Amino acid sequence: MFSAGSVVLYTGNGKFTISIDDTLDYVENQAKYTSDNLKNVSNYLDTAKTVAVNSVFLPSEIQQAIDSIDKMIKSASTTLNDATSNNSKRIQTAVDNIGLSLIIIAAIMLLLAFLGFVFSIFGCSCCVYSLVIFGWIMVTVTFVLCGVFLILHVAVGDTCVAMNEWAQHPAYKTALDDILPCLDNTTAQETKRVAEAVTSQLATVVNSVIANVTNIDFPPEAAPLYFNQSGPLMPYLCNPYNGADLTERKCEDGEVEMSIATEEWKKYVCEVSASGICITTGRLTPAIYSQMTSAIDVTYGLYRYSPFLLSLGDCSFVRDTFTGIHKNNCPGLRLYTRWVYIGLVLVSVALMLSLIFWIIYARERRHRIYTKKMPAAF
Template identity: 25%
Template sequence: MGAFRGLAAWVVVVGVVFLVQGWLSDGALVFGDDDGLVEYESVETSELMMDAEFGHFLDRKLLQVTGSDRSNTTIRKLVVRGDRRDPTNGFKKYRDGYDVKSSHYWASVVYTGVYGFAIGVAWLLLGALITLLACFRCCCCRRKMPYAPRNRAYFWIPRILAFLLSLFAIGVIITMFIRNRQLHTQAFNIRDSIATSANDATGAVRNVTTTLTTVETLVTKYNIQGLNSGIIGSTVASLNNQSDTITNKVNTNIRTLNRLINGIEIALIVMLSITLFLVAMGMLAALMGWRTVYFLIILLGWLITALTWLLFGLFFAVNNVTTDTCQAFTEYLQAPANTTLDELLPCVDLATAASASNVVKQGVNNIVLQANNALTQIEQVSASLGRPTTLPPVCDPIGAAPDFNFTTCPNGTVLIGGVPQVVAPYVCPSNPVTTACLAQGRFVNSTQEATIKDLSIAGNDLVAIIPTVNALTNCSFVYDTFSKIVNERCPPARKALRNLWISLLLLSIALTLLTVSWIFANHRNKKPHLIHDQEYSPTGTTARVK
């Protein structure tokens, strides 16, 4: 029966914790006045808008950095927050947008957790003051107080209160273990999305450079305009440098994220484990009346309480950083160019990507031109041999300069990769061309056939990498990654962080009340004190001690 009651108590406590967290999560919990922190609207409650260009749902149209101070820069900072104070700039409102490289941004966002920091520091100072007063009283003003008779409620009320608060604190701690793991999972999901995008981008660059190197080997001897070794070589070198830059920058960011994510998880596990042990010992000491142990528990509990308040302020600030980041990703999807997010997941430099695009597309144009010339010559020679024929023109999938738009091949044309099959009926297996071959209308020698095959392979390879080159030019790898993060990763990550800082708030409040109840319980565990040679009896009359 006792075990059943204990289990029921645990279920009730944990259920209450989840209900309180759910209420706080769904409610509009806002700290500060109009000049303080402003809560973002959630995706569920905000008015969704459709961006016509990208077809992407946006939960809010954000402000851009404007003004004369930004007129001479090409970097567009995102998520302007005018409601935060910057303690490093005379507590003026921060106007400089989302920029992870700015110390002013970090100062302003960390300052949003000032409530937790202030309470934590005040709690430490109060504890130090109480400790000094207790030491002063113990050393200088020690005196024995008379014992007055008390009923059992006097002793058991603080113990029962400490017991109930301990159950609530244990429920919150268990919940926080779960929330911590959820946050760890969501953080690694975001990290993996960034790493995957970087790998896709560098893989695309390697695909393009490998293809260009192969094409260079095939067509250099034919001196095709736009595909000489100097142009292709410089383009390949630039792309490789860009790939190395992306890899190094993303790897650095990934290592930082790994240390941060793992550090947060380990620190919380250690803190929660110590807190759980301390609360359990405090609950046992309150019931057993262990005064000596209680002093140490109260001291450690005071320090842990201050730490939880500080962590609450820190995670509240981290929650705002996460919200800023998700909002910045959303705004990036509206205009993905020259933003401060380039430091997190950079694109291939636009000049390098545009150069590669021009090399590829002009190369396709010139190879198609050479292939059409070869087919025209075959038609002319065949006609001169009394075998007039009409061959399908080679399709040029690239539009005219300077746009070079990718187009669909019309009916009646042949793809560049199919030119060898068109020429095959006119190829003579012998070299040089024999009279028998000419009688059959086969006048293309093996050297000419090899040239046509080289051009066909090179042109087909270049056409195949055009979508990849376009993706590098448009930075669609990064765009798709941020789109995935906004739609799939941000909502659960923000929810996990919100649940964690709410849990920290509840734990801080519980430990604050619990520490006070420990003090009262310990104080009322005192034994009767003597006055000279007399003591008070439970009946209220004095009796002399023998």
């Protein structure tokens, strides 16, 4: 029984530690993924302030909104990383301490079992009784640990159930925020609004240059607007949002989608002279095309992060994380805490039975020795 209990205890503890590590890594990776995406959005917004197409920049109010939201994004990212990291460290430290305690106790019990067997064989009664006293202390400690792991087993199960219930019905400000907090709803909504506004405004800037510069055949005296534009007219960029309320809109005929705009506009680039005048047919100089490409990179980058920003608003990234933990990690955590608990019970019972056996054996051996020393009756 002692051997079986030790195997169950050691295996369960090892697998429980691995499961905890995997769970914590998963949570930290999710937090890092969210934080990195927030930083990417912040970088795109910072770049948008410097983007200019033919000397046309974003409106000043949009640039002020970017400065304001940038501070909120950095604060939210730091809070998310710190909360997740600190919680993971606390759990990891507790699990490491429990695991070390289990290993030490299992080693001591194995040593006690071996010494008790040796002392019993060689008839060292005093040693056996001393060992019994220490053994009962270890049995008590082990039973206490059984209770601790039973509580841990119940706590793991309750946490898993709470995660599943939270994923089904998200709530604000719960104990689960220590594991992976939701982003502040105000920050999430404002970030999404500013990102959509910047996307729409950059598309407007690009289209205004197309409408007022590249698609007009200016006379030479209209410099600097004139650079000998000629040939077919350029298609406009598809603005994914309505300018008034930032609701989504569909592309109209004659508009080019952001994902293929740079390739499409490359057809309208002309070769230029040393003075920057087109010497071949085209609507774009390489310099203006490069500026439009930079604007498209920022616009399309922010647009692609729109679903991510939406997930921040309704906290679906936390919901997905908790659902993943409940589905993939919770079954193992529940199973292996049960293994450790069963292993501790088996080891405790085995040592307790050994102690009883040592006492009986030692008393019987002493009784035989005493009987042999008595004089024979006539």
